[in-house]
Amino acid sequence: MKKTPYILSKAIAQLPIHKPEELVWDNIAASLDKIQTNTLPIHQLKEFQAPDFIWDNIETQLTKPARTSIRWIKLLPYAAAISGLIWFSFFFFSNKKADTLAFQYSTEKLSSTALFDIDWTEDEAAFSMVENLCETYTFACENAEIQFLRTELIELTSAKEQIKSNFSSYQNDPSLVKRLSQIERQRSDLLKQFIAKI
16 A cells, blocks of 8 residues: 555656647636626625634644544454454353254165166267367367367266266266266366367
């Protein structure tokens, strides 16, 4: 924050200087003359001299330091700490109950193996089309972003194949199906990005 006035004054100093034409000043002077003659006869108003004690009072008010706001600002961290301590102790001591722990769980079993019999290869035609496109038109896939997307797609495909090979080993574990569906969604997103870049 201390650098802000310096930066602001430096920026203002770098602004270009434009001098208005004499016509602009003449128009302003003419407008002011019209205002003075049409609305108020300023030169006819009475002048009053303020007494010296008024200026003395204003001067003493200007030289007084503003202590009250600084005092509160200095006390603010202490007040926040005390408030936090009170809240912490209130919740700590009010929530003390018996040392029992309650939890709930449920077990679900699949009645059929239809979840595991999904054809995970039905979208492979689109993925192979992209690979054929890159092999046929190599210039289309030379972009760094496309190379990155292609590498990601290859890694997700190998992860998918590895999970599919584990289906029979782990007796159709539902977490594998969940992971496989996540990989398929990621592959589809990458395919959309890939096609958009080409």
